[in-house]
Amino acid sequence: MSHVSNDLLADDIEAYLALHENKSMLRFITCGSVDDGKSTLIGRLLYDSKLVFEDHLAALESDSKKFGTQAGDLDFALLVDGLAAEREQGITIDVAYRFFSTEHRKFIVADTPGHEQYTRNMVTGASTADLAVILIDARKGVLTQTRRHSYIVSLLGIRHVVVAVNKLDLVDYSKEVFDTIEAEYRGFAADIGLSDVVCIPISALRGDNITGASPQTPWYAGPTLIGHLETIEIADDLHVGPLRLPVQWVNRPNLDFRGFSGQIVRGSVRPGDRVRIVPSGLESTVERIVTDDGDLEEAIAGQSITLTLSDEVDVSRGDVIAAAGDPPRVADQFECHLVWMSEAPMLPGRPYLLKLGTRTVGATVGHPKYKVNVNTLEHTATRTLELNEIGVCNLTLDRQVPFDPYVENRDMGGFILIDRFTNQTVGAGLLHFALRRADNVHWQAVEVDKDARARLNSQRPAVVWFTGLSGAGKSTIANLVERTLHQLGFHTYLLDGDNVRHGLNKDLGFTDADRVENIRRVAEVARILVDAGVIVLASFISPFRAERELARRLIGEGQFFEVHVDVPLEVAEARDRKGLYAKARRGELVHFTGIDSPYEPPASPEIRLDASGTVPAVESAGLVVEYLRQCGVLAPPQEPEAATDPS
Amino acid sequence: MTRLTHLQRLEAESIQILREAVAESERPVMLYSVGKDSSVMLHVAMKAFYPSKPPFPLLHVDTTWKFRAMYEFRDKLVEELGVELLVHQNPDCVERGINPFDHGSATHTDLWKTEGLKQALNLHAFDLAFGGARRDEEKSRAKERVFSIRTAQHRWDPKQQRPELWRLYNARKHPGESVRVFPLSNWTELDVWQYINLEKIPIVPLYYAAPRPVVERDGTLIMVDDDRMRLDPGEEPKIRSVRFRTLGCYPLTGAVESTATTLTAIIQEMLLTTTSERQGRVIDHDSSGSMEKKKQEGYF
Numbered sequence: 001m002s003h004v005s006n007d008l009l010a011d012d013i014e015a016y017l018a019l020h021e022n023k024s025m026l027r028f029i030t031c032g033s034v035d036d037g038k039s040t041l042i043g044r045l046l047y048d049s050k051l052v053f054e055d056h057l058a059a060l061e062s063d064s065k066k067f068g069t070q071a072g073d074l075d076f077a078l079l080v081d082g083l084a085a086e087r088e089q090g091i092t093i094d095v096a097y098r099f100f101s102t103e104h105r106k107f108i109v110a111d112t113p114g115h116e117q118y119t120r121n122m123v124t125g126a127s128t129a130d131l132a133v134i135l136i137d138a139r140k141g142v143l144t145q146t147r148r149h150s151y152i153v154s155l156l157g158i159r160h161v162v163v164a165v166n167k168l169d170l171v172d173y174s175k176e177v178f179d180t181i182e183a184e185y186r187g188f189a190a191d192i193g194l195s196d197v198v199c200i201p202i203s204a205l206r207g208d209n210i211t212g213a214s215p216q217t218p219w220y221a222g223p224t225l226i227g228h229l230e231t232i233e234i235a236d237d238l239h240v241g242p243l244r245l246p247v248q249w250v251n252r253p254n255l256d257f258r259g260f261s262g263q264i265v266r267g268s269v270r271p272g273d274r275v276r277i278v279p280s281g282l283e284s285t286v287e288r289i290v291t292d293d294g295d296l297e298e299a300i301a302g303q304s305i306t307l308t309l310s311d312e313v314d315v316s317r318g319d320v321i322a323a324a325g326d327p328p329r330v331a332d333q334f335e336c337h338l339v340w341m342s343e344a345p346m347l348p349g350r351p352y353l354l355k356l357g358t359r360t361v362g363a364t365v366g367h368p369k370y371k372v373n374v375n376t377l378e379h380t381a382t383r384t385l386e387l388n389e390i391g392v393c394n395l396t397l398d399r400q401v402p403f404d405p406y407v408e409n410r411d412m413g414g415f416i417l418i419d420r421f422t423n424q425t426v427g428a429g430l431l432h433f434a435l436r437r438a439d440n441v442h443w444q445a446v447e448v449d450k451d452a453r454a455r456l457n458s459q460r461p462a463v464v465w466f467t468g469l470s471g472a473g474k475s476t477i478a479n480l481v482e483r484t485l486h487q488l489g490f491h492t493y494l495l496d497g498d499n500v501r502h503g504l505n506k507d508l509g510f511t512d513a514d515r516v517e518n519i520r521r522v523a524e525v526a527r528i529l530v531d532a533g534v535i536v537l538a539s540f541i542s543p544f545r546a547e548r549e550l551a552r553r554l555i556g557e558g559q560f561f562e563v564h565v566d567v568p569l570e571v572a573e574a575r576d577r578k579g580l581y582a583k584a585r586r587g588e589l590v591h592f593t594g595i596d597s598p599y600e601p602p603a604s605p606e607i608r609l610d611a612s613g614t615v616p617a618v619e620s621a622g623l624v625v626e627y628l629r630q631c632g633v634l635a636p637p638q639e640p641e642a643a644t645d646p647s
Numbered sequence: 648m649t650r651l652t653h654l655q656r657l658e659a660e661s662i663q664i665l666r667e668a669v670a671e672s673e674r675p676v677m678l679y680s681v682g683k684d685s686s687v688m689l690h691v692a693m694k695a696f697y698p699s700k701p702p703f704p705l706l707h708v709d710t711t712w713k714f715r716a717m718y719e720f721r722d723k724l725v726e727e728l729g730v731e732l733l734v735h736q737n738p739d740c741v742e743r744g745i746n747p748f749d750h751g752s753a754t755h756t757d758l759w760k761t762e763g764l765k766q767a768l769n770l771h772a773f774d775l776a777f778g779g780a781r782r783d784e785e786k787s788r789a790k791e792r793v794f795s796i797r798t799a800q801h802r803w804d805p806k807q808q809r810p811e812l813w814r815l816y817n818a819r820k821h822p823g824e825s826v827r828v829f830p831l832s833n834w835t836e837l838d839v840w841q842y843i844n845l846e847k848i849p850i851v852p853l854y855y856a857a858p859r860p861v862v863e864r865d866g867t868l869i870m871v872d873d874d875r876m877r878l879d880p881g882e883e884p885k886i887r888s889v890r891f892r893t894l895g896c897y898p899l900t901g902a903v904e905s906t907a908t909t910l911t912a913i914i915q916e917m918l919l920t921t922t923s924e925r926q927g928r929v930i931d932h933d934s935s936g937s938m939e940k941k942k943q944e945g946y947f
Contacts, residue, residue, distance in 0.1 A: 013915040021841055025653035095810075096789040097782050099835045106653040108833055111789075120810060127812035239650075248666040253699040261696075263663040263814070292697035302651050304662035304695070317670055341810055355815050358670070414813045423819040425809040 031149035032135030041204035119388040126156040238301040242326035243267035246357035259306040265411035274324035278402035284309040318359035331434030340385040342426035356415040362398035406430035453533035468565035471572040478539040480621035510591040523551035564605040661830040662695040671818035672775035679705040684779035704731035710759035712896035735767035799823035856905040860884035867901040
């Protein structure tokens with residue numbers, strides 16, 4: 001390793017280690033396209049800090065001959081291009097983390113591709129970076145992609161930017177070229193709020209101004225790239241803000257010890273500090289800061305610790321222990337920036353999971369207010385967000401969460417969205433502020449409740465949800481079930497897909513987004529009817545699992561019965577009572593379930609009915625009624641518990 | 648205190664990862680290979696859950712061909728720390744007597760380690776396993792996630808890996824799937840050694856130089872650790888001062904000549920040397936994409 005006194009290493013290893021044990025750490029991201037020489041730059045940083053070992057170097061030499069783009073010269077890019085598939089394509093397609101070290105600092109580099117469709121990767125790499133190195137090819141100057149990278153850097157809250165004007169050797173180390181690029185970049189950076197910008201003329205290939213000042217650029221008096229990265233002060237204002245400790249784990253080795261473990265993401269804490277548990281709002285005092293190395297007098301942002309409190313307050317994973325005098329706000333509706341990271345587009349209204357800090361909650365995203373064209377920074381209207389798109393949306397959570405705006409603290413305002421079925425991380429977002437709307441719409445407490453209404457009706461309300469392809473026979477069976485229940489004296493209501501679309505949902509079409517909204521509204525109506533004490537029969541294609549699950553959660557387990565009216569597509573299509581399949585096949589109907597829009601069958605419905613034609617509809621309806629009887633839905637309601645005397 | 652050193656930051660990050668993984672899994676386990684990275688990972692785990700013990704067992708996927716010193720070290724450490732250790736030896740291998748001499752290093756490693764690991768994870772229905780791998784070890788590992796999802800067949804699919812932002816890890820999985828978690832992802836070999844030095848973490852004595860009986864084969868020094876070692880006709884073990892930079896099955900692990908008998912001397916030697924860590928392992932040598940292939944098949 002260069003930049004370390006090799007003499008010290010050889011002569012006084014103890015002194016050398018003491019020096020190196022007290023280094024600081026800097027995480028940075030490199031942004032640029034394949035052609036800007038980004039991989040070459042990182043390869044060069046590793047090579048110059050002698051972190052390339054002899055056997056890697058041998059592999060590099062043979063690889064350079066095989067895949068290299070430098071006519072047999074060492075191709076540093078090959079040191080960092082990892083996956084075999086990428087190597088063949090000649091581009092990096094994911095985020096890779098590299099490590100090197102100098103006398104003063106350890107560096108973690110997030111290497112992300114600059115290719116147009118990989119916004120996702122850059123956002124990922126930027127989320128943990130303290131600084132960004134933006135590469136510009138001296139021959140090309142500030143390009144669209146430079147603006148895109150700078151916008152993402154600014155969005156993700158990276159305050160320090162180094163513009164490395166690369167390939168200066170190819171423009172004869174021209175001061176004019178460098179000055180023009182610097183002036184143009186600074187003008188643009190100011191517009192998007194990047195203030196700490198340092199421009200450095202380099203050649204990654206030749207090593208100019210990387211570790212040592214280049215004799216080729218006598219006109220440049222600024223720092224070398226490494227020199228700057230080694231010495232830049234990353235303003236660590238994280239330590240001075242109010243305490244935020246998201247609780248990861250409740251530590252209970254025995255009945256005498258109850259500690260709360262987590263990593264401080266902002267501020268500092270000392271024994272005796274007054275703290276508030278959010279969202280519960282309970283207050284207590286810090287008793288001890290417990291670590292395996294002994295109790296601490298103080299702990300600061302970045303440290304992983306365990307706190308004990310002086311009172312027996314209820315604290316769980318997901319809570320935030322915060323400075324009592326300056327706690328985070330609590331809300332369940334927000335405006336946010338959202339970066340979409342999945343091939344499947346964002347669906348407004350679809351229930352996702354949201355992870356913020358150590359808390360995971362249910363979330364739905366509203367229609368985007370706009371999306372940002374990352375190249376021009378223009379705002380355009382949109383109904384959804386596709387892979388790699390960034391938009392501004394409202395977010396509704398199923399419970400209140402503690403938060404700080406992202407600009408104040410990344411860990412208290414940065415979240416991910418998870419698809420409930422694929423379990424993939426599909427989006428990442430930055431909270432701006434809480435919407436007042438939720439604060440002002442209070443839940444109206446009513447005295448006559450669901451149980452009371454059910455008792456008056458002498459029945460147990462429930463929802464029987466029929467799902468299946470068009471033409472499966474859902475409505476026919478639902479109709480028969482309703483008739484039977486009615487004859488037995490039950491209060492019922494049949495919600496039918498076609499009928500609802502004539503009224504409540506006549507503003508909706510058949511796109512995926514509209515289908516989601518259709519089912520959301522129906523589920524809400526069904527919930528109101530159940531609340532009113534009615535047995536609801538809902539007959540909807542309802543092609544997506546996610547929305548049926550939403551309905552199930554809304555209604556509540558034990559009152560929701562999913563009936564899969566199961567029919568092979570060929571059979572339904574052959575029946576085609578309404579002639580819709582034929583139309584869809586001719587292309588006159590788009591987004592038709594089974595033809596050009598998917599149907600996701602239920603994994604474990606309460607009832608599966610064979611609707612291929614071998615079982616008559618009357619028999620199927622009988623099965624449903626029998627099932628409801630066995631589940632107790634058709635039994636009389638429970639008597640209320642004896643009221644306790646309030647005196 | 649105003650700022651953290653790089654080792655303090657790394658330790659705090661690893662602790663955060665360990666706690667997050669435990670909080671989001673049903674049956675976690677820590678893979679313990681007896682090597683120095685495992686020692687560091689276990690040390691950090693002891694800190695992460697203190698004053699509780701780590702709420703998971705250790706799992707050693709054993710090949711029966713490790714150095715004797717490794718078994719002694721393992722059993723002593725586990726007793727001292729008071730943690731639970733599970734040892735799994737692939738029963739098919741035991742029955743068939745799989746060994747590196749008759750079956751070659753690739754088959755030996757695949758059956759004992761890769762298959763053995765899958766068996767053990769299935770047997771105990773572990774849904775999350777900690778591993779000590781670091782991103783700086785090998786090029787294809789630079790892109791490995793901290794939380795890496797494996798299919799029910801324990802395969803790694805590069806396309807199914809999830810983006811990891813901030814400190815937010817998505818550990819959700821379908822039944823049968825599992826997660827591999829690498830708390831030391833962002834550590835380098837130098838960080839590991841510095842931390843061992845600073846924290847006085849015990850490591851297997853084989854890392855220190857000592858006079859040991861070795862034979863030289865294809866330029867690699869192999870230690871004759873027990874009488875199962877097959878010597879070629881006329882081959883005589885010679886006593887040389889050697890140490891190991893990486894530990895595995897003794898017939899497959901090359902020693903280096905060294906006189907470094909202290910930790911600082913080892914670090915000094917490592918910093919002055921110019922060959923990288925995994926070179927001593929025979930499995931990496933076949934082709935440049937080989938680790939990636941192994942990973943897809945379920946090797947750690």
